[in-house]
Amino acid sequence: MDLSKVFIIFSLFVSFSSATTSVIDFCVADFNFPVTPAGYPCRNPANLTVDDFAFSGLGVAGNTTNIFNVGLTEAFDNTFPALNGLGLSMARLDIGVGGVVPIHSHRVSEVILVIEGTIIAGFIGSDNTAYFKTLNKGDIMIFPHTLLHFQVNVGDVPALAFVSLNSANPGFQFTTASLAANDLPTEIIRKITLLDAAQRT
Template sequence: MDLSKIFIIFSLMVSFTSATSVIDFCVADFNFPVTPAGYPCRNPANLTVDDFVFSGLSVAGNTSNIFNVGVTAAFDLTFPALNGLGISLARLDIGVGGVVPIHSHRVSEVILMIEGTIIAGFIGSDNTAYYKTLNKGDIMIFPHTLLHFQVNVGDAPALAFVSLNSANPGFQFITTSIGANDLPTEIVQRITLFDAAQVRRVKRLFGGTN
């Protein structure tokens, strides 16, 4: 292929990729399935300013669960205006003694402490643990894909807000993933070193079978 043809193909590729960047926004249309690039866009002619406002983070989350934590998410599914913008937020209400259990997601996260005292940390791919006590006004970064957690170590409920660089971060909680599946108990024992009673307890808690 001669250079002129290569230049034409390259120019077309640039024009196509540039065309997607001139869109101001793409409020998600849930009438169509999600794609790797996000949801299709609603017709801008049918949008109002209310489509770009989300008030859910003003309300405390429900901490009546085994982890004593409430997570209120402003992701694309709850705030469709975030679709395609590469950002999302969540509110963390962590009761006394509560935890955000160890988990991961495919994007990086910043946590901002509003009230209370927590220990937050992550584990590097070399198994080094990075953790610290955070108080009001502190922020901490959790690099993408790495396992991380938060634990309320204070004598009062804790409140924090997190921001992630994706409208759909893709959370995976280790304990829930182990307990909510249909892997046979003996297989889970071998891959976790839990004993059978521990595996069955976690499966009962999270609806797993076998």
């Protein structure tokens, strides 16, 4: 068999195997059972109402009285069970003046839409190139999956943004907190980060 035929067969196999199909319309999470790698088990559709498919939590400003001056309100599968298994979620970011969403990553891609204020948003590519830009009302920016990214309010009023992520539970890992709040011995942290003991605390 020549290479062109192998390529065509491989291409067809990939296209068929990557197609997403579902045998049910939705799977509202049932929290009576533990989450699995595929999400939560489904509640009985006979017990659902339209209210199970609506969420009002993003209409309320998040609490920004913290060290980062930022409030995060999540519409993830654990707060909005109808998202379970659908591969998407949203969150509201309230960023006070001078506030920052610290550098972090998650296992999925993200789109941010600025509603009010002015922020600098950016990410760092795997080649250590920094991509950052000042965003104003109506601007959007994409953060590719797994890459470190951040947002900083550089305006003189509080900023509001909404983010959309392509997972019902995207998993956040804040770099600073992960380095400072783990139980690795200080000597190992010093070696892998070049931080001394005083800088870690």
